Amino acid sequence: MECLGCIRAFFIGDPQIPQYTRLPPVHLDTQFMGENAVIVKNGHRLCGSGASLANHPIAQNKAYFEVKLQQGGTWGVGIATRDVDLNSLPLGNDFRSVVLRDDGCVVGAGTIRHRLPQQVQEGDVLGVAYDHIDLRFFLNGVDLQVASLGIKAEEVYPIVYVDGGAVIEAAFSSFHHQPPAGYQRILIEQSLL
Incomplete structure (x- = not known):
């Protein structure tokens, strides 16, 4: 009888063994986050x-x-870039990041590159489009017309930061708004070998 219990547990799960939720393919990385940052909701x-x-x-x-x-x-x-200081806020003060900040400024290498024509409010959705040359931002699906040069690096990653009570939810698929023409969710590079 005990053996049947093992087989049953193998195929349909044992209620006493915790079930783990599989993380989505692209999510915020708990291995690369600031010391006082907290990631919840399946990495989003x-x-x-x-x-x-x-x-x-x-x-x-x-x-x-x-x-x-x-x-x-x-x-x-x-x-x-992967070597950005995840604890030194706000980002954008060196050559390792280009970010849109809460004050409406797009900043990279310590230089304000653009200022948004309007303020971002709670509940707003910001889209980020990157083509290895230009970094573009969208507010609730509308192109903000503030293209900025990206980073000269072999690999770049999406990044978000928070402080002072801010909470941000990232979406790497199942978007609120349609991506611009030719753009799509981040694809995971796979080796064919």
Whole structure:
């Protein structure tokens, strides 16, 4: 009889053994986040204080992802290299990141590259489109016309940061708005060998 219980548990699961939720292919990376950053909701929500990279780089020519500002505070979204300092906020002060900040400025290498024509509010969705040359931002599906040069690096990753009570939810698929023509979700590079 005991053997039947083992077989049953193998095929349909044992209620006493915890079931694990599989993380989506692209999500915020708990291995590359600031010391006081907190990632919840299956790797999609960032709160606390610090930054987090996505777990996969942007490998294809035209990639798109979104973030929703769940709660205001200090925040930023953009792209960065793997060696960015995830605890040094705000980002954009060196050559390792280019971000749109909560003050409406697109900043990279310590230089303000653009200012948004309007303020981002709680509940707004920011789209980020990157083609290895230009970094473009969208507010609730509308192109903000603030293209900025990206980072000269072999690999770049989506990055978000929060502080001061801000909460951001990242979406790497199942978007709120249609990506711009030719852009798609971040694809995971796979070896054919």
